[in-house]
Amino acid sequence: MARGAIVSFRLGLSDGVSVVARLWQQMLADIGFEMVTVAAEGLVDRLVPGLGINEADGPDPDEFSAAVADVDLAVVENLCTIPLNLPAARTVARTLAGRPAILHHHDPPWQRARFASVTELPPHDPAWRHVVINRLTAEQFAQRGIESTVIYNGFDTLGPDGDRTRMRTKLGVTDDTLLAVHPVRAIPRKNIPAAIAIAEELEATYWLMGQAEEGYDDTLAQLLGEARCPVIHQPVARTPDIYAAADLVVFPSVWEGFGNPPVEAAIWRRPCVVGSYPVAEELAEFGFRWFSPDRLDEVRAFLDCPDLGLLDQNQAIARQHFSLERVRADLVALLDGAGWLP
Structure with a gap:
């Protein structure tokens, strides 16, 4: 062989x-x-x-x-x-x-x-x-x-749904908590300050999954300590459970070679706030409907009354192309x- x-x-x-x-x-x-x-x-x-x-x-x-x-x-x-x-x-x-x-x-x-x-x-x-x-x-x-x-x-576009209750219990948050997940390592280009600001504006709990790298430890500690919203900094395995637990995915990166979380959010039917890095614009040409960090009024309206057509469209695109x-x-x-x- x-x-x-x-x-x-x-x-x-x-x-x-x-x-x-x-x-x-x-x-x-x-x-x-x-x-x-x-x-x-x-x-x-x-x-x-x-x-x-x-x-x-x-x-x-x-x-x-x-x-x-x-x-x-x-x-x-x-x-x-x-x-x-x-x-x-x-x-x-x-x-x-x-x-x-x-x-x-x-x-x-x-x-x-x-x-x-x-x-x-x-x-x-x-x-x-x-x-x-x-x-x-x-x-x-x-x-x-x-x-x-x-x-x-x-991506595994046909995998099982995640377990919302299990992950929220692990995180210690109630079912009615508005939870915004940021499934990234903590490094400068991931734009942690913008992600925190989104959670603050939406009155959500900010959940950062990754550890600090590239000497970002002190900066991260200061950012999380000064955040004007509840913060969870708890790394867990990347499974559908993280998307099931979250109400919103935040991904305001200034640069990514690809950026898996917006596509994963589409697969598991979660709205996603995406930064305007060049490859995000390339991926959006497939037809994804993501939210801009500059239009949080639209995010708030979606959270109040979810547009199932948007979630259907994003999931179908992910399944077809990714x-x-x-x-x-x-x-x-x-x-x-x-x-x-x-």
């Missing part, structure tokens, strides 16, 4: 890249690959020290080479895209040169101001295929002379075109 490997900084965790990587792993297994995972952190099959975020020296080249020696197809999730460990990216690129590999790109450096000076990523090799998660990034790759394929993130079946078909087409089907 052909063996495939998912390679990244960390895997099996709750961050967005880990979630997408887990879905790709499952789909590649369904297609016929025997899958293994390779990373420096998380629940992985092959731990390779030095692959992790902000590790100064990178992995031992021989150790990484051994970890992928029996691999027929490597899928590199963002490690050769965002410069969080350039020595690791260089080692991975050198080791995989001339071998079948999909470089799955979520965050190229030029899309972040603090990484704009980095020009060596992404690496390229004629043997590889590049996959990006939006048209905007595909156009930017083309401007840099790299051909790529757009495969939007996929299902796991659609991602699987796109992957099969990519593998077939490269001659890599098992």
